[in-house]
Amino acid sequence: MPKATEGEASGLINNGRRLFLLGMAGTAVVLTGCGGGGGGDAPVATPNQPSPPDPDPQPEPPPEPPAPQPDSHPPRGLHVSLEDSTRRTRTVTWFSDGSEAPDQRLEYDQPEADWDAETVQSRPFLKWVYARSEPTFGVDALTHRAMAPALDPGRPFRYRVGSPEGGWSRVYWLAPIDTQRWTFTHFGDHGISERAKRVVDESLQHPSDLLLLAGDLSYANGEQPIWDQWFDLAEPLLASTVTMAAPGNHEAKDGEGLTAGKAFKSRLTHPDPLLNNLNDNPGSTYYPFDINRVHFFVSSAGALIDDFSLAEELINLEIDLAKAALRRLRGEIDFIVLMQHYPIWTDQLGRSPANFALVTLQENILLRYGVDLLLVGHDHVYQRSHPMAYGFRSPLGYVQVMAGTGGQSVRLFDEAPQDWSASQFMGIGLVHYQVEPGRITGEFWGAAPEGLDDDSRQTVTGPFQRHDRFVVEKRGFLACRDCALPARTPAELLADYPEIVADTRRRNHLALEHCG
Incomplete structure (x- = not known):
């Protein structure tokens, strides 16, 4: 018989140990001494005999889910x-x-x-x-x-x-957005107060396809974290409605010189203007866009005069409105709407017009190309005009709708209403517009303050109610034809530009001084 190798011998020894242990399986073993402890009456563990059951078994608790991580x-x-x-x-x-x-x-x-x-x-x-x-x-x-x-x-x-x-x-x-009947909302001068929140909540009760914010959005005034508070407050409205905004005088405090309005430009997103050599940012401060048969142009009206974009903006405005007037004559659109922060006419003391040189040029552009609606803010009241031109009623003029009623504060009228004024209101609120073929119907929904004295005017707890209703009809063919004029050259348009700049700077300084 051949001899086992070293590996085979080791295997035989190990097998023998396993057989020996298996043979001991039926023998009871009791260990005593050598630290074995315990008395002689201790139960003996016997293989193949089950342990007595637990008299009151408890189920294992399920593992706790991990805490959610932010x-x-x-x-x-x-x-x-x-x-x-x-x-x-x-x-x-x-x-x-x-x-x-x-x-x-x-x-x-x-x-x-x-x-x-x-x-x-x-x-x-x-x-x-x-x-x-x-x-x-x-x-x-x-x-x-x-x-x-x-x-x-x-x-x-x-x-x-x-x-x-x-x-x-x-x-x-x-x-x-329905092509025949759709809606938009307009207000300005918002902020982060409880009044501002009420305007957001009320706006959500008047669902719109488009939201137009006429400047002075957050009132950060250079304190940039306030912009985050404003976006948090307004997100339910801004995230569920197409939102387009104009800069106001308080946006100018975010940055200096060429960076004036930098927070507005950094945080919002708008279309590029036609000519765009100086306004290189996504949050353009002047720009055109269409919704169905309504053409809009959003203007800064010189609110950010220190970024040196006003001349380029006025050229853009002239060219864009000339094209829009021609499109209207061809039957491609029905209405032309301009939105900006500053009003042209107002019954706030010293602000009508506060910038005569720029207002004269703007008024000329509005009337030349037949703008139908001018939507503004700035003064913290509601005021709507009759169709007007140069401060007087005119059937071929534009309707100015001022809604600086977003909630930053409530002001009084400093002067008695002028002849061009058709409706006034003191409080907070919004304008809701219904667009249908050949017609725009506007309604102002406002809430009045508890009183008009300084102590109670800023407390607005009453319900929102409709305080004004008006209709703007599509212009007739002859009126549209008279407004379909070619754009003027920059040299002709900006002949008085140095005076425009000086007046605009003066107006902006007075506006900030008046606001405090």
Whole structure:
């Protein structure tokens, strides 16, 4: 018989040990001494005999779920605006804290029908695009912008923003804008007071396709974190309505010289103007856009005179309105609307007109091209004019609607209403417009203060009610034909530009002095 190798011998020895231990399996073993402790009556453990059952067994508690971790970069301050084609795209702008953030994106889709609230929030999205990001002026944060392209204008737009790593916003839903009947809202001089919040809440009770903010949005006045408070307060409205804004005199305090209005330009997103050599920023301070058969132009009216863009803006305004008047004559649009912060005419003492040189030129442009509506703010009251020209009633003039009633404060009228004034109100509120073929109907919804003395005027607790209603009709063919004029040359348009600059600087200084 051959001898076992060393490895085989080791295996035999190990097998033998296993057999020996198996053979001991039926023997009871009791260990005593050597620290064995215990008395002789201790139970003996016998293999193959089950232990007595626990008299009251307890189930194992389920493991506790891990505590939810807060999002590392939650998106905030959402607003929707137009940056390109008004019918085929939507742009969403938002912010995240810190100088770095995970790649941000806009997720969106266009449902075929209305969904219930739970489905809107829970249904997965079908499309997404990455955002472009840049530092936010004056705070440790980033501004993110993303455009949803190639949209079907006849279907809703559902979206959220953020990132899987940093966190998501809630889901917002924008209804499609009807081509025949649609709405927009206008007010200015908002701020972050309880009055301002009431105006946001009331605006949500009058759903609109478009929100126009006529300047003085946050009243940060150079304190940049206030902008974040304003966006947080206004987000329910800004994120669910296409929002377009004009800068006001208080926006000028965010930056100096060429950086005047930098917070406005850094945080908002608007279309580029036709000519754009100096206004190189996404949050343009003057720009045109269309909604269906209404053409809009948003103007700074010199609110940011120190950034040296006013001359270029006036040339843009002239060319744009000349083109719009020709389009109206061709039947492509029905109305031309200009929005800016400063009114041209007002019954506030010393402000009518506060800038004679610029007002004269603006009035000439408005009348030359047949602007139908001039939407303004600045004075913290509501006042609507009859159709007017150069401070007098005129059937071929424009209607100025001043709604500086966003909630920053409530003022009184300093003078008795002039002949051009058709309606006045002191309090807070908004103007809601219904657009239909050949007609725009406006309604002012306002809440009055508890009193008109200094102590009670800033307390507004009463209900919102309709205080004014007016109708602007489409101009006739002959009136449209007379306004379809060619744009003038820059030399002709800006012949008095040095005087315009001097008067505008004087007006802006007086406005800030009056505001405190």
